[in-house]
Amino acid sequence: MKTRIILTALLLSFAASVGAHGLSIFAQYDGTEISGKAYYSDQTPAAETYVEAVRTGETEPAVYGKTDKQGAFRLPIRENADFSVNIEGMEGHKATAKVNRIESAVNSGAVSNEAVLALREDINRLKDKLYFHDILGGIGYIFGLAGMVAWLRSRQSKGKD
Template sequence: MKIRSFFTAILTALFGIFYLPSANAHALYVFAQYDGQVLSGKSYYSDMAPAAATYFEVFRSGIEEPILTGKTDVLGAFNIAVPDAPNTTLKVVVEGEEGHKVSVVADRTMVSNSSNDNFMLLREDIAHLKDKIYLHDILGGIGYIVGIAGLIAWLNSRKIKQGAK
């Protein structure tokens, strides 16, 4: 009976993962960069949908109060001018829907004469790849669960065999 319940739970979980994508939980992600003049970035959910019209705050290292606040655009992006202060870091805190909240320290970039849009697109692609959940991650997690269950079953069978002797 226990084995039947175990396999029923596994099949239900697999069905939920592959056939009910809207039932999966989602998280909020953000990336930001600062070139000494402009703080730019983008916030999005784990299903890669933009976190449109979400509020964000900008904190400078060592200061408890936000130095700037704003709202993302319809694509989840933000660009805001921040006066440069040497030897400080900027932290961006985004508060999304349903109580989601995420913070990130903005990466420092060098100011260049060329367009910063290509660099921003590259950073966006890297962030999407980093935050995406892949099938091998799911299968690896299921493998860990089955392996731990097998180890527990093996230890229990050893105890039963030792008790029978």
């Protein structure tokens, strides 16, 4: 029994590296280009990764390209349409973002496009970041399930006696 507990604890200690590999993307379309950034869940940029923009309702890409070393991309296109931006990372990871043409203070020059993009990047990084309370919640969930299994087994063993 001790061996089983030690082996389970050892395997659970390596579980964090298994889930640290999601791909995220955010993008915006200002009427002249679709720009954005792609990164993995551990906040490393998705460098040199294929990215495409597909018009809503179509299957062929309207424009495509690659991300730079920081995971940023710019796809020049001048159309009044909605797009779906798709990115394909290593090991089959994929992410999609829907983008609509933005009509706001960005186009009037009151706020720069780069400032809005930086703000969206900060928001997405905070949203995708793994927080300590998420880890504690996951551990509590595991202990809760283990407690339910133990309770069910104790009820079954009492029924046999």
